[in-house]
Amino acid sequence: MIKLHGLRMSNYYSLAKALLIEKNLSFEEVKAPPSQEESYLERSPMGKMPSIEVDGRFLSESLAIFEYLERLQPEPPLLPDDPFVAGKTMELVCHLKLDVELVARRCLPELLFKKPISEETKSEVRADLAKGIKAVSRLAVCEPYAMGDEFTIADFYAFYCLGLAGMLAKSVVDVDLLDGQPELTALLARLAEHPSIARVSAEANA
Ligand SMILES: N[C@@H](CCC(=O)N[C@@H](CS)C(=O)NCC(=O)O)C(=O)O
Structure with missing residues (x-):
């Protein structure tokens, strides 16, 4: 299951969460405030939220997360065909x-x-x-x-x-x-x- 890391107060965390819901994907929320700790930077290189965890691998940046989710679950499409x-x-x-x-x-x-x-x-x-x-x-x-x-x-x-x-x-x-x-x-x-x-x-x- 996809894990969404960050805090609910963040607009980009909220955006990524709304995308997961829109795509009807199962996910779990993990509270993770932004940090410059090495272990956090390995998950999100600028120390920002959100990031997602998929089978132990991490992806940050909301647009990159969108790109992944759009390919993982094409329905409903969030980019026009044209x-x-x-x-x-x-x-x-x-x-x-x-x-x-x-x-x-x-x-x-x-x-x-x-x-x-x-x-x-x-x-x-x-x-x-x-x-x-x-x-x-x-x-x-x-x-x-x-x-x-x-x-x-x-x-x-x-x-x-x-x-x-x-x-x-x-x-x-x-x-x-x-x-x-x-x-x-x-x-x-x-x-x-x-x-x-x-x-x-x-x-x-x-
Ligand atoms: N370009 C990033 C921006 C993410 C972002 O700005 N996150 C903020 C919270 S909404 C953050 O983590 N700020 C903490 C920091 O800049 O150290 C994205 O699209 O995901």
Whole structure:
């Protein structure tokens, strides 16, 4: 059985857990906070969560975990059949991950560890987030799902990246990330009701 390592408070752990549920795979959760200990780095080379354990072997990075799960259990598919649309789906995932979530993540030390970030960094975050969210809204269809009719991996990244980024942007740099983005706002509300995502949220708050 697959073991999922990490903590329920993590957005990427939650994403990997939602994927396992979506794919109807049996799994077990193992509490493992991030660490720079050698034994942890052997499982996840940057010391981050999540990672999965399969027959004693470890795999980290949520996108790599997705790639593995998609091949292990192709149903339901989370990438469109059409090669170009599949590429566009991954393009959207990249922008959500790198140009929105990772940018907002620069605010995390201030919120979690009360380590103030500089005004210069805050200005950069505001400018970079504005660019990132524009890129996302240019690519996202949002009717009814991120890429249109098909529910895909981009929906998971939309939910878990925009959720954390929105919270960090509001509380640390006083930016409403989804201001003027009614389609993305409605998409996130729909996704919150999607069974795999709803179960992860319910269990995180239990
Ligand atoms: N690129 C990684 C990011 C994972 C990540 O940022 N994990 C956070 C928790 S959500 C973490 O472990 N942070 C601890 C650290 O950076 O040391 C992925 O997609 O899985």
